[in-house]
Amino acid sequence: xxxxxxxxxxxxxxxxxxxxxxxxxxxxxxxxxxxxxxxxxxxxxxxxxxxxxxxxxxxxxxxxxxxxxxxxxxxxxxxxxxxxxxxxxxxxxxxxxxxxxxxxxxxxxxxxxxxxxxxxxxxxxxxxxxxxxxxxxxxxxxxxxxxxxxxxxxxxxxxxxxxxxxxxxxxxxxxxxxxxxxxxxxxxxxxxxxxxxxxxxxxxxxxxxxxxxxxxxxxxxxxxxxxxxxxxxxxxxxxxxxxxxxxxxxxxxxxxxxxxxxxxxxxxxxxxxxxxxxxxxxxxxxxxxxxxxxxxxxxxxxxxx
Amino acid sequence: xxxxxxxxxxxxxxxxxxxxxxxxxxxxxxxxxxxxxxxxxxxxxxxxxxxxxxxxxxxxxxxxxxxxxxxxxxxxxxxxxxxxxxxxxxxxxxxxxxxxxxxxxxxxxxxxxxxxxxxxxxxxxxxxxxxxxxxxxxxxxxxxxxxxxxxxxxxxxxxxxxxxxxxxxxxxxxxxxxxxxxxxxxxxxxxxxxxxxxxxxxxxxxxxxxxxxxxxxxxxxxxxxxxxxxxxxxxxxxxxxxxxxxxxxxxxxxxxxxxxxxxxxxxxxxxxxxxxxxxxxxxxxxxxxxxxxxxxxxxxxxxxxxxxxxxxxxxxxxxxxxxxxx
Amino acid sequence: xxxxxxxxxxxxxxxxxxxxxxxxxxxxxxxxxxxxxxxxxxxxxxxxxxxxxxxxxxxxxxxxxxxxxxxxxxxxxxxxxxxxxxxxxxxxxxxxxxxxxxxxxxxxxxxxxxxxxxxxxxxxxxxxxxxxxxxxxxxxxxxxxxxxxxxxxxxxxxxxxxxxxxxxxxxxxxxxxxxxxxxxxxxxxxxxxxxxxxxxxxxxxxxxxxxxxxxxxxxxxxxxxxxxxxxxxxxxxxxxxxxxxxxxxxxxxxxxxxxxxxxxxxxxxxxxxxxx
Ligand SMILES: Nc1ncnc2c1ncn2[C@@H]1O[C@H](COP(=O)(O)OP(=O)(O)O)[C@@H](O)[C@H]1O
Ligand SMILES: [Mg+2]
Numbered sequence: 001x002x003x004x005x006x007x008x009x010x011x012x013x014x015x016x017x018x019x020x021x022x023x024x025x026x027x028x029x030x031x032x033x034x035x036x037x038x039x040x041x042x043x044x045x046x047x048x049x050x051x052x053x054x055x056x057x058x059x060x061x062x063x064x065x066x067x068x069x070x071x072x073x074x075x076x077x078x079x080x081x082x083x084x085x086x087x088x089x090x091x092x093x094x095x096x097x098x099x100x101x102x103x104x105x106x107x108x109x110x111x112x113x114x115x116x117x118x119x120x121x122x123x124x125x126x127x128x129x130x131x132x133x134x135x136x137x138x139x140x141x142x143x144x145x146x147x148x149x150x151x152x153x154x155x156x157x158x159x160x161x162x163x164x165x166x167x168x169x170x171x172x173x174x175x176x177x178x179x180x181x182x183x184x185x186x187x188x189x190x191x192x193x194x195x196x197x198x199x200x201x202x203x204x205x206x207x208x209x210x211x212x213x214x215x216x217x218x219x220x221x222x223x224x225x226x227x228x229x230x231x232x233x234x235x236x237x238x239x240x241x242x243x244x245x246x247x248x249x250x251x252x253x254x255x256x257x258x259x260x261x262x263x264x265x266x267x268x269x270x271x272x273x274x275x276x277x278x279x280x281x282x283x284x285x286x287x288x289x290x291x292x293x294x295x296x297x298x299x300x301x302x303x304x305x
Numbered sequence: 306x307x308x309x310x311x312x313x314x315x316x317x318x319x320x321x322x323x324x325x326x327x328x329x330x331x332x333x334x335x336x337x338x339x340x341x342x343x344x345x346x347x348x349x350x351x352x353x354x355x356x357x358x359x360x361x362x363x364x365x366x367x368x369x370x371x372x373x374x375x376x377x378x379x380x381x382x383x384x385x386x387x388x389x390x391x392x393x394x395x396x397x398x399x400x401x402x403x404x405x406x407x408x409x410x411x412x413x414x415x416x417x418x419x420x421x422x423x424x425x426x427x428x429x430x431x432x433x434x435x436x437x438x439x440x441x442x443x444x445x446x447x448x449x450x451x452x453x454x455x456x457x458x459x460x461x462x463x464x465x466x467x468x469x470x471x472x473x474x475x476x477x478x479x480x481x482x483x484x485x486x487x488x489x490x491x492x493x494x495x496x497x498x499x500x501x502x503x504x505x506x507x508x509x510x511x512x513x514x515x516x517x518x519x520x521x522x523x524x525x526x527x528x529x530x531x532x533x534x535x536x537x538x539x540x541x542x543x544x545x546x547x548x549x550x551x552x553x554x555x556x557x558x559x560x561x562x563x564x565x566x567x568x569x570x571x572x573x574x575x576x577x578x579x580x581x582x583x584x585x586x587x588x589x590x591x592x593x594x595x596x597x598x599x600x601x602x603x604x605x606x607x608x609x610x611x612x613x614x615x616x617x618x619x620x621x622x623x624x625x626x627x628x629x630x631x
Numbered sequence: 632x633x634x635x636x637x638x639x640x641x642x643x644x645x646x647x648x649x650x651x652x653x654x655x656x657x658x659x660x661x662x663x664x665x666x667x668x669x670x671x672x673x674x675x676x677x678x679x680x681x682x683x684x685x686x687x688x689x690x691x692x693x694x695x696x697x698x699x700x701x702x703x704x705x706x707x708x709x710x711x712x713x714x715x716x717x718x719x720x721x722x723x724x725x726x727x728x729x730x731x732x733x734x735x736x737x738x739x740x741x742x743x744x745x746x747x748x749x750x751x752x753x754x755x756x757x758x759x760x761x762x763x764x765x766x767x768x769x770x771x772x773x774x775x776x777x778x779x780x781x782x783x784x785x786x787x788x789x790x791x792x793x794x795x796x797x798x799x800x801x802x803x804x805x806x807x808x809x810x811x812x813x814x815x816x817x818x819x820x821x822x823x824x825x826x827x828x829x830x831x832x833x834x835x836x837x838x839x840x841x842x843x844x845x846x847x848x849x850x851x852x853x854x855x856x857x858x859x860x861x862x863x864x865x866x867x868x869x870x871x872x873x874x875x876x877x878x879x880x881x882x883x884x885x886x887x888x889x890x891x892x893x894x895x896x897x898x899x900x901x902x903x904x905x906x907x
Contacts, residue, residue, distance in 0.1 A: 011746070018747045026760055123362075129634050136895065140888035142839055144846050145862055145880035152873050202403040205359055209398075210418040210469070211391035224408045236749070243752035247843050261755055262847060265762045273759050280752040300453040301407060 008292060012285045017068075019281040024064050024274065054080070071278065077271040081264065086275040090257055097249070097256035101242045103172055104179030109234060112184045116191025116230075117218060123196055131192075135185040143244070147178045147251035164253040175252045179245060183237040190233050194226030201225075228295050235291035239284035308332040309477050309509035310356070313370035317348070317355045317533075320363035324582040325351040327533035327590075330370075331511075333477065333526075336503055338510045340520045340541070342556070343530035346579045349513045350399055352530070353479045356511075357396050358386050373477065392422040395475035399482045399513075401463035405454035411438075411465055412450030418472040430472075437468035442494050459486045467495065471502065478502075479511045484519070496523060517557065521545065529553045532582055532590030539615035550617040552591045554626070589619070597621060639896025645889025653705035661687070662696035664703045664856050669694050676874055688878055691861070692868060697875075700856035701882055707857045708838045708886060711772055715837035716830050718776025723783025724826060728814055730784070731791025741788060748781045757840065758849045766852045771844060775837045786829050790822035797821075824901035831894030835887045842883055858883045 034051040042050075051057045055066070070077060076086040119131040154174060155163030162171045198204065199222050207221045246258030253259075257276060264272035296302040310333040317326035326348045333339040341349050355366040358378065371378045373394060378386065390396075398404045406414060415437075416430035425433075431450060438446035441464040454462060463486050470478060480499070484492040496519065502508050512523055520527055524541040529550065537550040548554045580586075580593060589595070592602040601620055610616055611623040622628070652659070671694040675682045682689060688697035730741030757774045764770050794800065795818070803817050842859030844850030851857035853864070858879040865875030 011743075015743070015747050015750050018743075019750050022747070023751065023756055023759070026756065126634070133638070136891050137888060140835070140884050140891055142842050142859075142862075142880065142883050142887070144843055144859075145876065145883065148862070148866065148869060148876050149880065152869060152876075156870055200361070202398065202400050203406040205354075206398065206404045206414075206466070206469075207406070208359055208387070209357060209390055209396045211387045211389065211421055212417065213387065213421075216417075221406050221409075225406070240753075244754055246754055246758070247847065250847055262758070265755075265758050265849065268762075273755075277752060277755060277759070280755065281750045284750045284752070299408065301455045 005293075008289055012289060015285055016278070016281055020068065020274075020278055021064070023277045024067075025060075067274070071275075076275040076278070079264070079269050079272050081267050081269040081272070086271050089260060089272060090275060090279060093255060093257045093260050096254055097242060097245055097258060099172060100175055100179060100245055100248065100254065100256060101238055103176040104241050104245075105183065105234065105238045107176055107180035108183040108187055108237065111180065112187035113191050113223075113230070115184075116188045117195055117223065119188070119192040120195030120199060120226075121218065123192075128192075131188070135188050138181050139185040141181060143178050143182050144247050144251050146181060147175065147248060150174045150178065151252075171252075171254075175245075175248045175254060178251075179241050179248050182244060183234075183241060186233060187230060187237060190230050191226060194229055195222055198222035198225045224298070228298050231294050231298065232288070232291045235287040235294075236284075239280070239287045242283060243280050307372070307374055308334050309374060310511065311370055311372045312352075312356065312368060315352060315355055315366065315368040315371060317351050317360065317364055317366045318584070319361075322584045324584060324586060325364075325533055326355060326366075327582065329528075329530070329533075329535050331528050331535065331538065333509045333511050335476075335509050336507045337525045338499075338503065338512055338523045339526045339528065340524035341511065341513045341528050341530060342515060342517065342520055344515060344556075344579055347530045348533040349530055350481050353396065353481055353511065353513060356479065357390060357394065358383070359390075359396070388422070391418050391470075391475075392473045393476045394479075395470035395473070395477070396479040397463075397466050397470050397481060397483045399485065401459050401466055401486050404466055405462055407454055409453070410450065411452055411454065411457070415450070415465070415469045415472060418469050422473050433472060434468070437471055438465070440471075441465075441468045441498055442491070443468075460488065460491050463487060464491070464495065467498075474506060475508070476506075477509045477511065479513070481513045482515070483512075484514075485516075499523070529556065532579055534590060534618060536591065536619070537615075537617040539611070543612060543615045547611060547615070549611045549615070549621075549623060549626075550591075550619050551595050551597050551621070553617075555594075597625075635896070635899060638892050639899075642889045642892025642894075642896055645885055646893055649705050649886050649889065650709060652702050653709050656699075656702040656706055660696075660699035660702045661685075662699045664695060664699040665854055667693040667695055673868060673872055673875075675872065676878070679874065689874065691864060691875065697861075697878060700861060701858070701879060704856045704858045704861060704879065704882070705886070707768070707851060707855060708841065708883070711768065711775070711841045711851075712834040712838040712890075714772040715775035715779060715841075716834045718773065719778070719780040719833060719837075720783050720826070720830060722777070723780030724787045724819075726780070727784040727787025728791050728818055728822075731788040732795055732814060732818060734792075738788070741784065745781055745784050748778070748784075751778070753778055754840070754843065757844060758847060761844060761849045766849055768851060768855070771841055771850050775840055779833050779837055779840075782829050782833060783826065786825050787822060790825045791818055794818055794821045824897075827901065828894050828898045831890050831897065835890040835894070838883070838887055838890070 034047050034054070034056050055063060058066075067077065074087065076090075078084065079086055079089055082089060115131050115134070119128045122128045151163045151174070154160050161174055162168065165171050195218075199218070204217060204222055207217045212221070242257075245256060246262055248254070249256045249258040250262055257279070261273060261276040263269070264276070310331075312332070313330045315326055315329040316324070318324050329348070329352050331339060331341070341352070343349055351360070351364075354360050356371065356378070358366075360366060368379055373389065376389070381389070405411070412431050412434055415434035416427055419425055419430040419433055420427060434450060435446040438449055443449055443461065443464055449457070449461070449465070457465065463483065467480075467483060478499075484495050487495065499508075499510060499512075500523070503510060512519070514520060520541065527539060527541050527544045528535045529537040529544070529552065531552045537544065537548070537553045544553065545557070548557050580590060582590060587605070588603040589598075589606040592598040595602070599620065606618045606620055608616055608618055609623060668690070671686070671690050672692055674686050674690045676689040676697070677684055677687045679689075686696050686698065688701060691697055691700065726741050726744060730738040757778060760774045761770055800813065800817055803813050808817075841850055841857065842862070845857040845859030846863045848863060851860055853860060861879040862876050865872075865879070869876045
């Protein structure tokens, strides 16, 4: 178990490094940052000054290593735009994105798991097909558009919820629902597939032979075994949701990490962009690692292996 | 007094058209062991699952009679059936490796069999589980209760399954090849256990097996199954002394039973395989493999009596083998 | 006809109609999609108050005919979807087959690449690249193509592993066929049905992502009529004229739904297993 975790941790570090190099190279090779920062009216002199001040005249490898060395010590550099440490900028906006992501995941799970169970229990029937169709519709819905439609209908016409900002907790409801929408189909299908396998298994027949009631058979004996892949995918989905919240934050004008990233991209605030990419990659890797550990807790076979 | 279990004309069909059970009838009395024998694939497991109403989805069952004591199991709602299952009616499955839930401890799975049907505490239920584990020959039962299925061998798991089936002192136990996964010494131990339970509790036992040695040792009555039908049914002595259906004779010829096999009969297996019985199948299922098949065997075989309590399903007269030898 | 057939038929119909609309856009569009007419701004669709038969779906904030832009937008969605899937398919299938066939170290590398790809925040990196390189159709296609290959790789890898052990592959190996021949002529055709299903899923995803990028202003550059861009441009007017975002939004939703229905039907028919 310990060896397994060590291996996973090593792999995680390697993945992190690769993601960083790739995103660094991708973004740096794609244009001259100094020109972008300087803006359209800058003279060649201005650009040269900027290049020197920001250390952009050094070879790319040196720039990367310098940045990575600082990042490893927790120093993610300073924003060109805000002239403030990037780590602080992210930390300030993190609560909004995290609240959004977690409540989105909670909603997604609350909808997807019961629907998946229901679908599996009625496999092949109209109920199953109907739920499958709902998933398909959810998958086809462009999230930013759904957000706008909700703003018009729920926010403006019905006036049930605020249309932007998160001054009160109600402000999270619409964005969280929209964010949840993207994760529901995958989670639902996985729950369904896992439950179909579990319900057809021999140990469910044993549970029935004991005379257990349906609720206990489904919720205790089957769901526990179907839950393992769902946990893994839920973690992955949370990672995707945090990354995808950039769109939702733009639609609902929520000033979270995604909004910060969007702003930084449009304003060529490179250190912030690079830091957010690193941050999201670490979160994603951390989440998959956490899911593995959670599965080890759920599955006694992994625990003792 | 009624039999503990009475089945008449039980039929099971699967969604793919397979007629797995085609009119099985049998009775199990209190304190009696009734053996259901037959080759693999002849419908033994499906018959027993049909009795318990545990068939896979897409299977349909019908029966003229399916009675537990005075209760008509065909008319029972799933809720009432569930109340009987695991309490008065228990079953042990053929697949010990996969029949326990990998996510829960042995103790937890055994205890809930009792707490479902009786008002007892979990601690009391665990005590009962430990006691039964000891009775099926598991040493250090306390330790086993805390373990998970994957930590147990197949033999141990099967013994856990047996102990679990006994948690509520059932009146009828259906055991589907309970000892197939076990080695010979454990097998003997389990069979002795079942016999002693029978003596103590008056347990009615429907024992499914393809091992005629076990039949000879355990059975009071025997039903021989072939291709979804009971082709011969008799007391154990009568069956071994005077096997009448050609399939039964073939089966007996496969395994030498001291005093039962006749010297002049060759040893060996029956050539051919069990046919798949589709919805349009007619006539005797054994005719393709039968040395005595005639054109008339394509029609439904008649149920004949070789002796009181000794029935068989074949066109041949009861004394056909004697006549043939003459 | 079961529900399943109806769903597949609907998918074929939707994709077919959008395809025809996109291909024939220059011939069936009533107006030039780029022609502005500042006197004719924000005319509602024909069926609403103040609508006119001249502009069946109304006009946008620059007075451009909405129906024409919608028809040309179909081209962009399908073009980007198709090209992104081709690019990502080439990358993903190659990686997946190599990993699945050779196993061992090669497979380790492929798995590592897949893990890395999944750890890259998709939208963020796509946005960054488009922002720095400058937005154009080619950049959007290449960015999406380079980022969406993971599912192709995963499915190609697992199915190749299953196929590898089959008899005819062993026979081809024994007959001394070259590796390239085995991979392209024996393995690929046998896993193709699974890959077709993945392709539909990825195409739907690529179309949605393009719309999202364009919506955020970092996708297809204006004045090209991308549906995502149309929604972004209409956003400021949506409170008074909701139809400016409803029309392109519904078009996007219906097309993606159609592709997904098509993919689901294909999966059922080709027996390509469960939805990944
Ligand atoms: N779920 C099922 N679907 C279709 N056919 C089945 C199913 N379960 C069993 N069968 C078929 O029913 C027949 C009887 O099987 P079974 O009762 O398991 O035989 P056995 O006598 O070995 O226990 C076999 O032909 C088997 O293929
Ligand atoms: Mg069996």
